[in-house]
Amino acid sequence: MLMQYYPHPQHDYSYELNKDMNFSAAHFIPDEQAGKCAHMHGHTYVVNITIAGDTLDDTGFLVNFQKLKELVHKRYDHRILNDLEEFSGMNFPTTEVIAQVIWQRIENYLKTVPNQPSCLQILVRETPTSYVLYRPKKDENHG
Ligand SMILES: Nc1nc2c(c(=O)[nH]1)N=C([C@H](O)[C@H](O)COP(=O)(O)OP(=O)(O)OP(=O)(O)O)CN2
Numbered sequence: 001m002l003m004q005y006y007p008h009p010q011h012d013y014s015y016e017l018n019k020d021m022n023f024s025a026a027h028f029i030p031d032e033q034a035g036k037c038a039h040m041h042g043h044t045y046v047v048n049i050t051i052a053g054d055t056l057d058d059t060g061f062l063v064n065f066q067k068l069k070e071l072v073h074k075r076y077d078h079r080i081l082n083d084l085e086e087f088s089g090m091n092f093p094t095t096e097v098i099a100q101v102i103w104q105r106i107e108n109y110l111k112t113v114p115n116q117p118s119c120l121q122i123l124v125r126e127t128p129t130s131y132v133l134y135r136p137k138k139d140e141n142h143g
């Protein structure tokens with residue numbers, strides 16, 4: 001995968017892990033303000049996940065890279081995002097909402113692991129010229 005520059009969050013954790021991945025998906029934004037994006041179209045989304053913590057698990061992982069891919073790629077690759085329950089109602093699959101939803105999905109998993117890492121940042125790139133960063137407020141991260 002192409003090396004990209006990503007803005008990094010400030011933190012005092014000892015370990016910081018980053019996982020890149022992409023997935024191909026279709027979406028539309030059902031609002032007249034979305035212009036041409038109100039019509040179904042597709043992207044190869046690029047995602048960067050930043051996780052940090054002070055403690056490793058018994059394997060020596062902060063979190064298994066493969067688990068992160070499973071949580072994101074397996075759910076969203078080759079899907080119509082609007083069909084998924086997390087993007088139902090008014091929670092349209094904009095880049096901003098996708099980034100927050102991916103953060104929540106990862107954070108829900110991290111809450112179940114004993115070494116308690118935190119997801120500090122999600123970057124979602126929708127096109128070569130557009131990306132969003134989602135960083136939770138301090139009290140949204142556990143611990
Ligand atoms: N704040 C947001 N604005 C827009 C979003 C979004 O998710 N958040 N999404 C879209 C469309 O889905 C579109 O696919 C992406 O838009 P855009 O960056 O305008 O894509 P282009 O390739 O047309 O942009 P260029 O400037 O020509 O490179 C629209 N807005």
Ligand SMILES: [Zn+2]
Binds near residue numbers: 126
């Ligand atoms: Zn789009």
